[in-house]
Amino acid sequence: MGGAAVGESSDDRQPDVCGGVAGNARAGESGGWQAGEYSAGIHRTNGLGPNLAPGSTFTLLNKTSTGLITGTFTGKANNSTFTDDGCTFRINYTLGDGNDNVLTLLTTPIEQWRFTHYGSVLNTGTALDTADTDGDAVSNLLEYATKMNPAANDVVPQSATKNGSNLEYLYTKNKAATDVTLTVEWSDDFTTWSATGVIQALIPGSDNGVTQQWKATMPAGVNGRRFVRLRVTR
Ligand SMILES: [Ca+2]
Ligand SMILES: [Ca+2]
Numbered sequence: 001m002g003g004a005a006v007g008e009s010s011d012d013r014q015p016d017v018c019g020g021v022a023g024n025a026r027a028g029e030s031g032g033w034q035a036g037e038y039s040a041g042i043h044r045t046n047g048l049g050p051n052l053a054p055g056s057t058f059t060l061l062n063k064t065s066t067g068l069i070t071g072t073f074t075g076k077a078n079n080s081t082f083t084d085d086g087c088t089f090r091i092n093y094t095l096g097d098g099n100d101n102v103l104t105l106l107t108t109p110i111e112q113w114r115f116t117h118y119g120s121v122l123n124t125g126t127a128l129d130t131a132d133t134d135g136d137a138v139s140n141l142l143e144y145a146t147k148m149n150p151a152a153n154d155v156v157p158q159s160a161t162k163n164g165s166n167l168e169y170l171y172t173k174n175k176a177a178t179d180v181t182l183t184v185e186w187s188d189d190f191t192t193w194s195a196t197g198v199i200q201a202l203i204p205g206s207d208n209g210v211t212q213q214w215k216a217t218m219p220a221g222v223n224g225r226r227f228v229r230l231r232v233t234r
């Protein structure tokens, strides 16, 4: 049983495991925690959080004696969440063998996608929404939204045809990308874009569990030409 990190003199009273400088996690001053009653859990490590797999857990405090932990980190009630250096965690004081202080890394769908492809959940560096690491002129955000491969030179799964007085634009949607909005816009001059008159519909039977095919229908216009684009926002 260590107990080294708890109750030692320190000005750091918040768990901080997602980057920054090294330091110890410890309880609040009035928590009634006794040094020696806990084994030290995790100490902050540079860049630790962003490179951990979604759902990773950290035991901050492993209470080795019986009974529940008394007190909480300031402003961090049991089962609440907080964000530190871009990483979101849930904090619990009753996990482990029932009385340990554990952090769980929570991730959004796009953070899970970043981790899968870039080994980091953060919107930085090669994992930036706007980055194009494979050089196919398609941003990470669009690669994600349309289930493309951000490590291969592939083309956006889309097509457009004229059907009578309408344009029909088909595209692929990544079902897991629940945190983005796909908007279809048109322009007659490549300068002003509009979503006016665009009707989107899921193509029946196109849902394969991973992707869906969507069709956007819009007037073909009267200028003899009309451009269509897919815009992804989150
Ligand atoms: Ca315990
Ligand atoms: Ca790309």
Ligand SMILES: [Ca+2]
Residues within 6 Å of the ligand: 134, 136, 138, 143, 148, 149, 150, 151, 152, 153, 154
């Ligand atoms: Ca690509």
